[in-house]
Amino acid sequence: MRLLIKNGRVIDPSSGTDDTLDLLIEKGKIVEIKAKIETKGVKVIDASNLVVAPGFIDMHVHLREPGQEDKETIFTGALAAAKGGFTSIACMSNTDPVNDNRGLTEYILSEAKKKAVVNIFPIASITKGQRGEELTDMADLVDAGAVAFSDDGCSVENSQIMRRALEYSKLIDTLIIEHCEDKNLSREGVMHEGYYSYLYGLKGIPASSEETMVSRDTILAERAGATIHIAHLSVKGAVDIVKKAKKNKIKVTAEVTPHHLFLADSYLKSYDTSLKVNPPLRSKEDVQALIQAVKEGVVDIFATDHAPHTPDEKDVEFDKAPFGINGLETAISLFLDKLVNKNIISLKKFIKMISTTPALILGLENKGKICVGADADLTILNLHKEIVVDINTFKSKGRNNPFHGWKLRGTPAMTIVGGKIVYPFSSSKN
Amino acid sequence: MAFKHKHLLGIQTLTSSEIMTVLDTAESFFEISTRAVKKVPTLRGKTIINLFFEPSTRTRSSFELAAKRLSADIVNFNQQTSSTVKGETFKDTILNLDAMNPDAIIIRHSCSGVPQFATTFCQTHIINAGDGAHEHPTQALLDAFTIRQEKKNFKDLKVLIVGDILHSRVARSNIFLLQKLEVRIVLVGPPSLLPLEFKKFGVDLDFNLDRAIEGADVVMMLRIQLERQERNYFPSIREYRNLYSLTEKRFRRAKKNAIIMHPGPINRGVEISADMADSAKSVILKQVENGIAVRMAVLYLLLGGKEREAID
Numbered sequence: 001m002r003l004l005i006k007n008g009r010v011i012d013p014s015s016g017t018d019d020t021l022d023l024l025i026e027k028g029k030i031v032e033i034k035a036k037i038e039t040k041g042v043k044v045i046d047a048s049n050l051v052v053a054p055g056f057i058d059m060h061v062h063l064r065e066p067g068q069e070d071k072e073t074i075f076t077g078a079l080a081a082a083k084g085g086f087t088s089i090a091c092m093s094n095t096d097p098v099n100d101n102r103g104l105t106e107y108i109l110s111e112a113k114k115k116a117v118v119n120i121f122p123i124a125s126i127t128k129g130q131r132g133e134e135l136t137d138m139a140d141l142v143d144a145g146a147v148a149f150s151d152d153g154c155s156v157e158n159s160q161i162m163r164r165a166l167e168y169s170k171l172i173d174t175l176i177i178e179h180c181e182d183k184n185l186s187r188e189g190v191m192h193e194g195y196y197s198y199l200y201g202l203k204g205i206p207a208s209s210e211e212t213m214v215s216r217d218t219i220l221a222e223r224a225g226a227t228i229h230i231a232h233l234s235v236k237g238a239v240d241i242v243k244k245a246k247k248n249k250i251k252v253t254a255e256v257t258p259h260h261l262f263l264a265d266s267y268l269k270s271y272d273t274s275l276k277v278n279p280p281l282r283s284k285e286d287v288q289a290l291i292q293a294v295k296e297g298v299v300d301i302f303a304t305d306h307a308p309h310t311p312d313e314k315d316v317e318f319d320k321a322p323f324g325i326n327g328l329e330t331a332i333s334l335f336l337d338k339l340v341n342k343n344i345i346s347l348k349k350f351i352k353m354i355s356t357t358p359a360l361i362l363g364l365e366n367k368g369k370i371c372v373g374a375d376a377d378l379t380i381l382n383l384h385k386e387i388v389v390d391i392n393t394f395k396s397k398g399r400n401n402p403f404h405g406w407k408l409r410g411t412p413a414m415t416i417v418g419g420k421i422v423y424p425f426s427s428s429k430n
Numbered sequence: 431m432a433f434k435h436k437h438l439l440g441i442q443t444l445t446s447s448e449i450m451t452v453l454d455t456a457e458s459f460f461e462i463s464t465r466a467v468k469k470v471p472t473l474r475g476k477t478i479i480n481l482f483f484e485p486s487t488r489t490r491s492s493f494e495l496a497a498k499r500l501s502a503d504i505v506n507f508n509q510q511t512s513s514t515v516k517g518e519t520f521k522d523t524i525l526n527l528d529a530m531n532p533d534a535i536i537i538r539h540s541c542s543g544v545p546q547f548a549t550t551f552c553q554t555h556i557i558n559a560g561d562g563a564h565e566h567p568t569q570a571l572l573d574a575f576t577i578r579q580e581k582k583n584f585k586d587l588k589v590l591i592v593g594d595i596l597h598s599r600v601a602r603s604n605i606f607l608l609q610k611l612e613v614r615i616v617l618v619g620p621p622s623l624l625p626l627e628f629k630k631f632g633v634d635l636d637f638n639l640d641r642a643i644e645g646a647d648v649v650m651m652l653r654i655q656l657e658r659q660e661r662n663y664f665p666s667i668r669e670y671r672n673l674y675s676l677t678e679k680r681f682r683r684a685k686k687n688a689i690i691m692h693p694g695p696i697n698r699g700v701e702i703s704a705d706m707a708d709s710a711k712s713v714i715l716k717q718v719e720n721g722i723a724v725r726m727a728v729l730y731l732l733l734g735g736k737e738r739e740a741i742d
Contacts, residue, residue, distance in 0.1 A: 195627045201542035201564030201599060271543030317520055317541040319562070 002026045003419055004037060008047025008380065012054060012370035013352035023052065025376040028418040033372060045421075047380055050413055053351045054370050055087025055377030057358035058328065060152070060177075060231055060255060060303035063089075063120070066107065067096025072308040072397050074108065077328070078116035080306070080396035082423040084328040085412030087118055087377035088359075088367060089306075093125035094153040100125040100136045105144040117422040118415070119377070121147040121362065126165045126176065132157050135165055142172045147362050150177035152231060155213050157183065162217065166226035175361065176221075177229045180213035180238065181205075181279065190319055192265040192280040200268055202318065205280050211237040218245040218252050227251040229361060232305050234260045234279035236289035243298045253361050255303040256290050258334040259325050263287075263402060273314045273321035274402040277307070294345060294353070301358045302350075304331045308398025326398035330389050334403065336381070336410025347383075355379070380414035387411050433731045437556040439545050440565035441606040449607060453575050455727035456720070462499055463722055473502035476533040476733055481507040481524075482559070483514075483539045488694055488718055489559050489568070493536050496725035502533070502733075520544065521551060528552040533733050537561070542599075555732050563597050569693050570603035572724040574611070576717050577648055580689050584611045588645055590684075592618040592674060593652030593701055594663075596625060600693045601652060605631050618642045619674065622663045639674050646684040650691040651676050654701045667700060676702045681711070689713050 003025040010021040010033070024032035024039065058081065064072040072080075074091075081089045091108065093099040099108065105122045112120035124146035128134045130153065138149060149169065155178060156162040162178075169176050186209040191197050193204020214230055218241060221228040233239060233254045245252045263281045275281060293299045307324025314321050335354070339345050345353075359368025366375040389406045391399045415423035433451050435443070444452075462470055478497045482490050490506070497504040507527070509515075514523055520539075527535060534555040537545045542562030549556050560566040574584075581587060589608055595601045595617050605628075608615050615633040617624055624635055636642035643649060654670060664670045676690065690702070690712040698704045707714060 195630050198596075198625060198627055199602075199631075201562050201602060203563075271546055315519075315521055317539070317547060318543045319541040 001419070002042040003045065003376070003416070004039065004042040005045045005047050005052055005378070005380075006037075008050050008052035010052045010370060011348055011351050013348050013356045014054075014369040015371060017370065018348060023370070023378070025416075025419045028376050030370060030372055030374050030376050033370065045414070049384070051347065051381040051383060052370070053379045053381060054355045054368050054374070055415070055417065056085050056332065056354045056379045057088045057362070057364070057368060058086045058304050058306065058331070059090040059148070059301070059358050059362055061089040061091050061306045061328065062094065062308065062324070063091040064308060065095060065111065066104070070310050070397070074111045074120060075115040076395060076397050077306070077308070078112070078118045078120065079425075080328040080394065081118045082415045082417070083395050083412070084330070085332040085379045085381070085415055086328065087379060087415060087417045088121060088364065089118060090121040090123050090147055090362060092152045093123050093150060094130060098125050098130050099123070100128045100130070102137070102140050102144040105141055105146050109145050118417050121364070123148045123150050123152070123177065125149065126151045126156055127161060130154065132161060135161065135168065138168055138174065139172050142174050146174075147364070148175040148177050148229070150179065150231065152177065152179045154183060155179055155181050159216060159220065163220050163224060166221055166224035166228065169226050170224070175227055175229055175363075177231050178213070178217050179231045180210050180217060182209045182212050185209035185212070189280070190276060191268050192282045194265060194283055196265040196268060200271070202268065205278070207235040207237050207282070207286070210235050210279055211241060214238040214241045218242070218250050221252060222248070222250045227253075230254040232257050232260065232279055232303070233290065233293070233299060234282050235286045239289050239293045239298055243293070246298065253300040254298065255301045256294060256299045257303060257305045258327060258331045259402070261287065261290055261294070262334055262338050267402070271318045272402060273316065273318055274325065274400045276318060276321050276323055277325045278323035291344060294339070300353065301361065302331070302335060302354045303358075304328055306396070308396050309400050310397065311399050314400045324400060326394070326396050326401045328396060329394050330401055330403045332381070333387055333389070333408040333411045336383060337408040341383070341409055376416060376419035378416040379412055380416070381410065382413040383410045385409070385411050385413070435732070437545070437549055438567055438728055438732060439549070439556065439558050441567045441570050441603045441610075442565070444610070446610040449571070449574065449610060452571050452724065452727050452731065453578060455731060456571075456575050456723040459726040459730070460720070460723040462726070463719070468499050469501055470499065471501045472730060472734055473497070473500040476502040477531070478502050478504045478729070479507060479527050479532045479535045480504055481527065481535055481537050483509045483537075484560070486538055486559070488721065489538060492718070492721040493559060493725050496722050496729055499722070500726055500729060502729065524548050524552050528554055534729065557728065557732065560599055562599065563602070564599050565603045566599040567603050568721070568725055568728055569600050570607040571728070572717055572721040573604055573650070573691060573693070574607055575720045575724050576691065576713055579716070579720065580713060581647060584608070584613050587647045588614045588616065589648040589650065590616050590618055590642055590646045591650045591652065592639060592676070594623045594654055594658060595619050595628060595652070596623045597655070597658070598652050604650065605633060609633070616642050616646070620664050620670070623658070640680060640683065643680055643683045647688055648691060649676060649681065649684055649688060651702045652693070653695060653697060671700055674701065676706050678703065678706060681706060691717060694718070
């Protein structure tokens with residue numbers, strides 16, 4: 001079916017476009033872009049007063065399938081992504097079993113093909129079973145469809161193995177994503193170490209546990225001449241290390257999550273387990289440094305680290321709750337309200353950080369841009385609509401989101417994947 | 431008399447006048463425990479549950495005796511023989527006990543924030559009997575009661591708290607309480623157990639006990655847990671003892687009429703020498719005795735008299 005999107009404010013950072021334009025979509029591709037397109041036999045979408053952007057990409061998502069389908073499935077995670085304005089998501093390897101072999105990667109892709117309303121890109125583990133001991137068959141995994149490698153949830157502790165992974169990644173031109181945490185330093189910690197952890201009597205995760213690993217990994221990437229992506233940057237010290245590494249032309253990129261930008265350690269006064277996340281919510285100074293890093297471009301992209309858990313798992317003593325925030329369905333409104341509407345970054349820069357650059361980092365050639373021939377993955381935004389976050393309306397199975405009740409201005413209005421409208425949901429489905 | 435709380439979760443939420451109300455009320459209950467018949471009918475018909483998820487000698491029996499001397503019925507919950515060993519969650523445990531309509535549940539738990547968590551889903555009064563490294567409010571109240579008993583008032587006092595500050599809920603509650611009474615507090619311990627951020631509580635820090643103890647009115651020693659050494663917070667018990675044990679020689683540097691306190695249980699010969707623990711300057715057992723009066727006061731203020739309007 002052909003789709004004509006009319007009168008939208010089309011913003012495409014890759015070409016610098018910011019204009020009122022019509023887009024014609026055919027067979028999953030953008031086939032024409034013009035000020036006025038008149039054609040018959042098409043479904044017309046009136047995008048007046050709306051922003052049409054290249055589809056948003058979240059390269060840090062936990063879909064939990066296979067193995068933890070009580071928390072999330074590929075089906076529900078994809079619905080949550082579509083509702084949240086994402087057309088593509090990359091799913092982390094810490095499923096059960098771990099995505100460390102061709103069979104698992106193929107399984108995820110085939111399930112996604114059958115059930116997911118958005119594009120799913122599997123990230124395989126760096127080491128077998130995420131045990132940090134042996135490298136996975138990386139070339140075979142890339143061939144099967146893995147877009148990157150990460151032992152997310154933990155770091156590759158052994159520096160020699162991390163070095164080998166970075167070296168080997170050059171062979172297949174793939175990306176290593178590192179969750180930077182020295183577990184010897186963070187052990188047993190449940191929140192950011194500092195004044196508030198002492199005040200609330202909770203065990204601390206020091207900033208140094210992230211800083212030492214970011215430092216090590218940028219050094220290893222430099223020596224190997226490889227590319228590394230730092231997941232969920234959370235402390236000022238790590239921002240400084242990434243900044244310096246970029247200055248020295250080390251091939252490093254970094255992401256930041258909404259919760260690390262918009263929440264801080266002092267919130268834990270409530271002992272609300274939906275605030276328990278790893279890396280933890282950091283100090284006010286760290287939050288300021290992260291916002292500055294977004295403005296300066298030290299941080300390249302936004303990602304949610306969507307980590308769903310069942311309500312029961314989170315309804316326990318703070319120490320015993322699992323780490324993780326459910327982020328897919330609130331991220332875009334948070335960024336629009338807290339960054340774009342407050343003029344901290346421009347709308348174009350935001351779209352670049354949530355679509356254009358993630359596509360480049362993951363090497364997704366026909367995504368992250370609006371041009372003739374590109375995939376018809378589009379996110380349409382309503383910048384003016386006010387919403388109130390309500391976890392009970394989530395499509396995700398998880399409810400572990402600390403923004404419940406927040407009033408935010410700006411929200412995804414429509415999500416189009418491969419020329420198909422996947423959000424708002426049609427009445428036949430859901 | 432101003433004490434309008436539904437729960438006692440910590441010292442942080444109390445005002446100095448509320449603290450004084452507790453101490454004054456405890457004063458009036460103190461004498462009951464010295465009688466031949468140690469019972470008054472104040473809380474007759476009230477039911478209290480003593481819910482201890484951690485081992486305890488003092489706090490648990492102190493709450494039990496306090497309740498009994500006020501004629502309340504008290505049920506002791508023992509984690510080892512409860513359904514939590516069958517996998518029942520903390521929340522389900524509390525919900526079930528709450529369904530039995532108790533007038534108060536006293537909770538001791540190794541996880542910080544648990545009493546506050548309980549208040550989010552249960553109807554009855556919650557009393558914190560120590561949560562993780564967070565707060566132990568009745569301990570701080572009985573310590574303040576003991577200090578007032580010995581020193582008459584809190585004016586111009588220098589109080590030392592010595593030992594494993596990082597992991598101590600007793601230290602925190604005492605810091606919060608004594609701060610509200612404008613007492614000068616000096617925290618003493620090795621840097622690994624005394625993070626600099628504690629300065630933000632408005633207290634002084636000193637790594638050197640010999641220096642810090644000069645002119646102290648109250649020396650409060652904290653128990654040092656042997657597992658801390660295994661985690662390398664300090665190299666050895668021997669070294670810890672050499673640097674931080676309260677010995678007679680060290681104590682001589684404090685004020686002449688200084689007192690020695692300890693929340694118990696003590697490690698004789700580790701953080702405190704046996705002769706110091708047993709000396710005339712030690713009020714350690716008075717703390718235990720006062721604990722009953724203070725807990726009677728807390729139970730009375732939360733549950734006693736006519737139904738009071740609760741504000742939190």
